[in-house]
Amino acid sequence: QKEVEQDPGPLSVPEGAIVSLNCTYSNSAFQYFMWYRQYSRKGPELLMYTYSSGNKEDGRFTAQVDKSSKYISLFIRDSQPSDSATYLCAMSASGGSNYKLTFGKGTLLTVNP
């Protein structure tokens, strides 16, 4: 079983839809959870950062962590064509001293106008 599983998609939605992106993981030591967004032919950029379980909201984006189920989600409300990108989940056992992130394979999202 891979440490982090992420459905690669592709996922295609109409503009204005609510998008749900998900990752599951097997390592119970993971405590820090990140979502990165990567546009085509560019490097990833950090979108959301969450510690332990719970929700975090930033504008149209909500990150959700359920440690009991080892499941994390990213919700995008009122999706826009500019949200079309690959979304990568990443996680680590500690946010500071542990420099190694474990990434999911990424989900390719297309938002159609």
Next chain:
Amino acid sequence: DGGITQSPKYLFRKEGQNVTLSCEQNLNHDAMYWYRQDPGQGLRLIYYSQIVNDFQKGDIAEGYSVSREKKESFPLTVTSAQKNPTAFYLCASSPPGWGGFQHFGDGTRLSIL
């Protein structure tokens, strides 16, 4: 503006040749990383460095070498021992104590001639 600069954007390697990918950052970050990204594989860690003159192997270090003589610079050499070097290479850095906050460059695409 602070950021990470990777060069060249595209690179071609002949059989038996070593090539070096450049990564420079002006973010004053201590930690730097090299990842390889293949289609459908996500990001895999090659090497990382927490401080100058120190670096550690990641998950796929075979066939690669690095140096960290300056805080700003972390070049990656793809040696002839790396038999399947065609990939998108990403350099990243993170601030002290925040290994999850990785800032990425825009990558170098390496191909075999």
